[in-house]
Amino acid sequence: MGKVVAIVNQKGGVGKTTTAVNLTAALGDRGVKCLLVDIDPQGNSTSGYGINKRTLTASAYELLIGRVQPADAITVTSFKNVSIIPSNMNLSGAEVELVELPQREFCLKKGLAVLREQFDYIFLDCPPSLGMITVNGLCAADTLLVPIQCEYYALEGLSQLMTTVRQIKRLHNPQLELEGVLLTMFDGRLNLTQQVATEIKRFFPKKVFGTVIPRSVRLSEAPSYGEPILYYDKRSKGAAAYNALAKEFLKNNKKQRRADV
Numbered sequence: 001m002g003k004v005v006a007i008v009n010q011k012g013g014v015g016k017t018t019t020a021v022n023l024t025a026a027l028g029d030r031g032v033k034c035l036l037v038d039i040d041p042q043g044n045s046t047s048g049y050g051i052n053k054r055t056l057t058a059s060a061y062e063l064l065i066g067r068v069q070p071a072d073a074i075t076v077t078s079f080k081n082v083s084i085i086p087s088n089m090n091l092s093g094a095e096v097e098l099v100e101l102p103q104r105e106f107c108l109k110k111g112l113a114v115l116r117e118q119f120d121y122i123f124l125d126c127p128p129s130l131g132m133i134t135v136n137g138l139c140a141a142d143t144l145l146v147p148i149q150c151e152y153y154a155l156e157g158l159s160q161l162m163t164t165v166r167q168i169k170r171l172h173n174p175q176l177e178l179e180g181v182l183l184t185m186f187d188g189r190l191n192l193t194q195q196v197a198t199e200i201k202r203f204f205p206k207k208v209f210g211t212v213i214p215r216s217v218r219l220s221e222a223p224s225y226g227e228p229i230l231y232y233d234k235r236s237k238g239a240a241a242y243n244a245l246a247k248e249f250l251k252n253n254k255k256q257r258r259a260d261v
Contacts, residue, residue: 003120004140005124006123006124006126007020007023007125008137008138010157011128011154012128013149014147014149017045018184020045021045021228024121024228025228027250029081029230030247032081036123038125039087039137043086046087048223048227049082050226056088059088064133066101066110070112073111130160138172138173144178146178146180146182147181147213148182150185151193155199158203209249218236219238
């Protein structure tokens, strides 16, 4: 059964979507069958895979509120071993609509249940908030991966996120665990970066990935071309970093590859 990993941080601009897009692509390139579920109404993961948000006939919105069969919401991308359930601004209305639904915290979990056998990993690109959509993501997930920008303000709000995670564990999903913390926009030449990294490692002992994601112009450019960094510029520092993260992720999970290489 495929593992569900929520990529979450309520602070925006920390590399959450960049990680969702590029980790799935790097895993797919290694023969791992991945599904990326874009549950951010901004739909940046959807754009990052070159999908036109305006022409969607089924999306994460319809999946979340139960209007389509889960398999009908999937778009197979042109990138190796990666499929996506895309998103657009329609999803922003789900926050209100979910309130009226029974067991509203588990709508996404129910929608993904029949898909877990089809994929090695299902990644959830959560919105930069702690609203009902993110709660659905945490209730559906086995683990959460937290990207953190190596700047002072990134430390603010961490306690709020972990308080929410503890509440989800206590009330809805006792199996939820921390997959790991990923340091992003890393510049080892800066004292502040080193100080923030040290503080994060103190806050999350033994849970910080050894791989760090550097600041990279190429990583910033790739979404405008609708390509993960591995396909946009495979020789770049960003591609090397996400390849290393994929290797570390698989080592941590000891997951056997199912898809054809």
